[in-house]
Amino acid sequence: MERTEFKRIHLIALGGSIMHNLALALHDQGIKVTGSDDEIYEPAKSRLAAAGILPAEEGWFPEKLDDRPDAVILGMHARPDNPELQRAHELAIPVYSFPEFIYELSKNKQRIVIGGSHGKTSITSIIMHVLQHGGRLFDYAVGAQLEGFDRMVKLTEEAPIIIIEGDEYLSDPIKRIPKFHLYHHHIGVISGISWDHINVFPTPELYREQFRIFAELTPKAGALIFNQDDEQVQLVAVPRNPADINYIGYTVHPHSIRNGKTILHTKKEGDVEIQLFGEHNLRNISAAKEVCKKLGVKAHDFYEALKTFKGAAKRLERLGESDSTVIFRDFAHAPSKVKATTEAVKAQYPQRKLVACVELHTFSSLNKSFLPQYAGALDSADLPIVFFSPKTIANKRMEMLTAEDLKAAFQNPHLQVFTDSAALQQHLVDMNWQNANLLLMSSGTYENIDLETLKKAVL
Incomplete structure (x- = not known):
């Protein structure tokens, strides 16, 4: 089965992590790549710029499709009424999703x-x-x-x-x-x-x-x-x-x-x-x-x-360590991942106190009806902490959560709840870290918590 040959490709919602990597991979193959997005952040911005395929300005420009590329790849971040997508349909240009x-x-x-x-x-x-x-x-x-x-x-x-x-x-x-x-x-x-x-x-x-x-x-x-x-x-x-x-x-x-x-x-x-x-x-x-x-x-x-495999980035990644403390960062945020990751660190260092901190950041994890899935997820931690940003809940237009909601859902009476990243950082900095490990779990950034400062204070 022969693969289709493409000479020119346009990507809608180019700035996503997997989409900009696809753009770079196609560019590496000598294919002419164009694209658009209404927001492009680092590191995508610098990487696309270095390859010479960063759009001149952010936004959607249907006229980019007037020279009829061989295909359009549609990113998940685009909306169904995207003007470039509509133009591609008008011009009968083949449109693919990333997996297609x-x-x-x-x-x-x-x-x-x-x-x-x-x-x-x-x-x-x-x-x-x-x-x-x-x-x-x-x-x-x-x-x-x-x-x-x-x-x-x-x-x-x-x-x-x-x-x-x-x-x-x-x-x-x-x-x-x-x-x-x-x-x-x-x-x-x-x-x-x-x-x-x-x-x-x-x-x-x-x-x-x-x-x-x-x-x-x-x-x-x-x-x-x-x-x-x-x-x-x-x-x-x-x-x-x-x-x-x-x-x-x-x-x-x-x-x-x-x-x-x-x-x-x-x-x-x-x-x-x-x-x-x-x-x-x-x-x-x-x-x-x-x-x-x-x-x-x-x-x-x-x-x-x-023997030489260190693990994927943000998968039980060691941010730093001293003789008596290791700081781990992990992408875990879903209940099963939080439970498995917390248990793993405790089992590896059974003699050390474990401070496990998870940020609830996704639509599922901030949903009141889904929260009971987290029951017992932090039970292996000596000090379990949950952080969420009220701003994120407001942006997602969801029902606000309370500390009581979270304690009931996690079914852990020792659970501490924080909604302010500066307060959380100060709380962690003030702790005694002798013979204790810190596990940070999130698919977000704890509202841009300063990891370097935290690392220095803890170690």
């Missing part, structure tokens, strides 16, 4: 898609690290900036495989189909299912249904690799035609913890010390190993590469 376009350019490749409510970025990045370590040729599309990779997207003609982080969120504002349904995987992974994105999937059943569809899209002679310990995954990864499809369940990699270090136990390689930790990451390693095995990577090579 990735599929278009990888029709002749083996497609590996990693799906799941949690762990997808980590699994994807382990696979990419192992393949790169082994000198393998591969394309990729991943949702975070990974160490050792300049871009979040790479698209070439030569690579025989593409590794894709398969987000279950909607592909674009018009078709409203989950992204991971549109990549048409040969090898699929489901790392776990935990209700999220309630603005799009208002019930847990509707959310789980998206993963059932993904599982059923696995083709003949394909493989579905799934977390066999997750009850929700078990409901969707039911082998319906085991003669046609390879169903592979995985669990926590055998291991032990010695002096704050995680040691993997393997059959042939003996004990392997790694830099990752936490039960959720030991599952992620098992998932990545199964994928790599399918791609012909030998166990010895997998473990050799794993």
Whole structure:
């Protein structure tokens, strides 16, 4: 199957993290790239400017399409009534969502898609690290900036495989189909299912249904690799035609913890010390190993590469450490991620006090009816803290929350609630950090808390 040749492409909502990376990847391939957005922030702004493809001004300009590019790629941030999109329809220019376009350019490749409510970025990045370590040729599309990779997207003609982080969120504002349904995987992974994105999937059943569809899209002679310990995954990864499809369940990699270090136990390689930790990451390693095995990577090579893997950015990332304290930052914000991350840090350092602070920042996490999903999520912390910004709730036009709402939802009588980032910062600075760790969990910025100042004070 030949891939479509594109010489000129226009991106609507160019400034998003994955969209500007796609623009740069296309530019790298010698394709003429134009684009628009009504807001472009750093680092996208500088990176697009350096490549010479930053729009002269922000906003939407339908006349940019009058010279008829070969295709338009529509970002999720654009609205259905976007004037450039309307112009593209008038001129009958093909319009793709991000996943449709990735599929278009990888029709002749083996497609590996990693799906799941949690762990997808980590699994994807382990696979990419192992393949790169082994000198393998591969394309990729991943949702975070990974160490050792300049871009979040790479698209070439030569690579025989593409590794894709398969987000279950909607592909674009018009078709409203989950992204991971549109990549048409040969090898699929489901790392776990935990209700999220309630603005799009208002019930847990509707959310789980998206993963059932993904599982059923696995083709003949394909493989579905799934977390066999997750009850929700078990409901969707039911082998319906085991003669046609390879169903592979995985669990926590055998291991032990010695002096704050995680040691993997393997059959042939003996004990392997790694830099990752936490039960959720030991599952992620098992998932990545199964994928790599399918791609012909030998166990010895997998473990050799794993020794040098430090983890994805903002995934249990060490912001700093002293003899008695480590500060971790993690992207965790959904209930299952908050619980797994908090448990991981406590299990790794059982003798140290753990201060775990989560920012509620997304539509789901600030929704009163969703909050009970957080019950017990911070129970492993010695001092659990929740921060939210009343301004964010007002901007999202949602019902205001109270400290009592949060204490009831988390079902934790020790929970401390902050709504002012300066007060939170001062509270953390004033604490005694002897033999204590700090875990910061958020997909936001705690209203621009000064991490450098905090780091210096704590360490």
